[in-house]
Amino acid sequence: MVENKHVLVAGGTSGINLGIAKGFAAAGAKVSVFSRKQDKVDAAVAALGAKAHGGIADVREPEQVKAAIAAAAEAQGPIDVLVSGAAGNFLAPAVAMSPNAFGSVVGIDLNGTFHVLRFAFEHLNKPGASIINISAPQAWVPMIAQAHVCAAKAGVDMLTKTLAMEWGPAGVRVNSLVPGPIEGTEGMDRLLVDKSKKQALAKTVPLQRLGQVEDCADVALFLASDAARYVSGVVLPVDGGWSLGGATIAMGQMFS
Numbered sequence: 001m002v003e004n005k006h007v008l009v010a011g012g013t014s015g016i017n018l019g020i021a022k023g024f025a026a027a028g029a030k031v032s033v034f035s036r037k038q039d040k041v042d043a044a045v046a047a048l049g050a051k052a053h054g055g056i057a058d059v060r061e062p063e064q065v066k067a068a069i070a071a072a073a074e075a076q077g078p079i080d081v082l083v084s085g086a087a088g089n090f091l092a093p094a095v096a097m098s099p100n101a102f103g104s105v106v107g108i109d110l111n112g113t114f115h116v117l118r119f120a121f122e123h124l125n126k127p128g129a130s131i132i133n134i135s136a137p138q139a140w141v142p143m144i145a146q147a148h149v150c151a152a153k154a155g156v157d158m159l160t161k162t163l164a165m166e167w168g169p170a171g172v173r174v175n176s177l178v179p180g181p182i183e184g185t186e187g188m189d190r191l192l193v194d195k196s197k198k199q200a201l202a203k204t205v206p207l208q209r210l211g212q213v214e215d216c217a218d219v220a221l222f223l224a225s226d227a228a229r230y231v232s233g234v235v236l237p238v239d240g241g242w243s244l245g246g247a248t249i250a251m252g253q254m255f256s
Contacts, residue, residue: 001027001221001224001225001226001227002024002027002028002029002080002081002221002224002225003027003028003029004028004029004030005030005080005081005224006029006030006031006032006072006073006078006079006080006081007021007024007029007030007031007032007079007080007081007082007083007224008031008032008033008034008072008076008081008082008083008120009021009024009032009033009083009085010033010034010035010065010082010083010085010086010112011033011034011035011059011084011085011086011087011134012031012033012034012035012044012083012085013033013034013035013037013040013041013043013044013054014035014040014044014186015182015185015186015213016085016134016179016182016185016213016216017033017083017085017086017134018033018044018047018213019213019214019216019217020083020085020134020213020216020217020220021033021044021048021083022047022048022217023214023217023218023220023221024081024220024221024224025048025049025052027221029051029081030051030052030053030077031048031051031052031053032052032053032054032055032072032075032076033045033048033052033053033054033055034055034056034057034068034069034072035056035057035086036057036058037056038056041054041055041056042054051076053071053072053075055067055068055071055072056068059086059108059111059112059113059115059116060107060108060111060112060115061115062115062118062119065112065115065116065119066115066119069116069119069120069123070119073123078123078124078126079120079123079124079129080124080128080129080130081124081129081130081131081132081224082116082117082120082124082129082130082131082132083131083132083134083220084112084113084116084117084131084132084133084134085133085134086108086109086112086113086116087108087109087134087136088104088105088108088109089105089146089148090105091145091146092145092148093144093145094147097147097148101148102147102148105148105149105152106148106151106152106155108152109149109152109153109155109156110151110152110153110155110156110159113133113156113159114159117131117133117159117163117174121167121172124172125167125170125172126170126171126172127170127171127172128171128226128229129171129172129173130172130173130175130223130224130228131163131167131172131173131174131175132175132176132177132220132223132224133156133157133159133160133174133175133176133177134176134177134178134179135153135156135157135176135177135178135235136149136153136178136179137178137180137237137239137242137247138150138153138154139153139154139156139157139176139178139235140154140157140235140243141243141247143247156176157176157235160174160175160176160233160235161174161233164232164233165233168232168233173223173228173229173231173232174232174233175223175228175231175232175233175234175235175236176235176236177216177219177220177223177236177238178235178236178237178238178243179211179216179238179239180205180211180237180238180239180240180242180243180247181201181202181205181210181211181239181242182212182213182215182216183210183211183212184212184213185213188210198210204242204246204247205240205241205242205246206240206241206242206244206246207240207241208240209240211238211239211240215238216238219236219238223236
């Protein structure tokens with residue numbers, strides 16, 4: 001249902017975002033990605049195949065984002081699906097966090113999301129277009145040593161809901177996809193410092209397993225498809241039920 005559509009994935013060169021990009025490429029879409037590092041962009045484009053396009057931009061820099069999106073649209077045509085997934089994270093109690101550190105995560109996660117959506121809109125302002133923001137459970141589940149991410153991702157989800165209202169009349173759908181504990185990703189490696197606690201973390205998930213990148217890719221494909229044509233403004237967890245209570249337990253275990 002996305003064959004030959006143009007899908008742009010901001011931050012689509014690693015982890016969950018790259019997995020989502022691969023899912024769209026496997027479904028026959030033309031995929032564009034951009035991120036800050038040329039080597040990661042080159043590797044992602046090689047992995048995504050002949051229909052892929054890559055660009056360089058730091059989502060904190062509006063003019064870089066604007067240029068990268070325009071280049072993708074020129075290379076691949078108007079954008080049909082936008083995935084905004086650039087993010088930053090680290091573990092730090094608030095009292096040990098500098099203002100610059102807090103601002104860095106807000107700058108990437110929240111400001112970066114706004115920059116991507118703001119400058120992509122002119123390239124996807126049409127009925128049937130779909131925007132998928134990659135959020136996090138921290139948006140509504142308070143977590144120790146995650147004040148920066150909690151604040152930033154809460155903003156992302158409210159941005160999702162607000163723009164779903166503003167852009168809905170143009171036929172553009174805006175949703176948030178919220179990955180839970182996804183195995184084998186950089187984000188998980190940063191949060192789960194003690195790898196011996198991996199099985200304990202899995203037990204805090206009602207489905208009793210950690211997620212896979214493919215779990216997120218499949219949901220992104222659904223949200224972008226005609227099957228979700230009446231779905232907008234939704235914050236959709238892809239976490240096996242983890243955010244129902246297990247997330248709070250897990251964060252406590254990490255610091256015990």
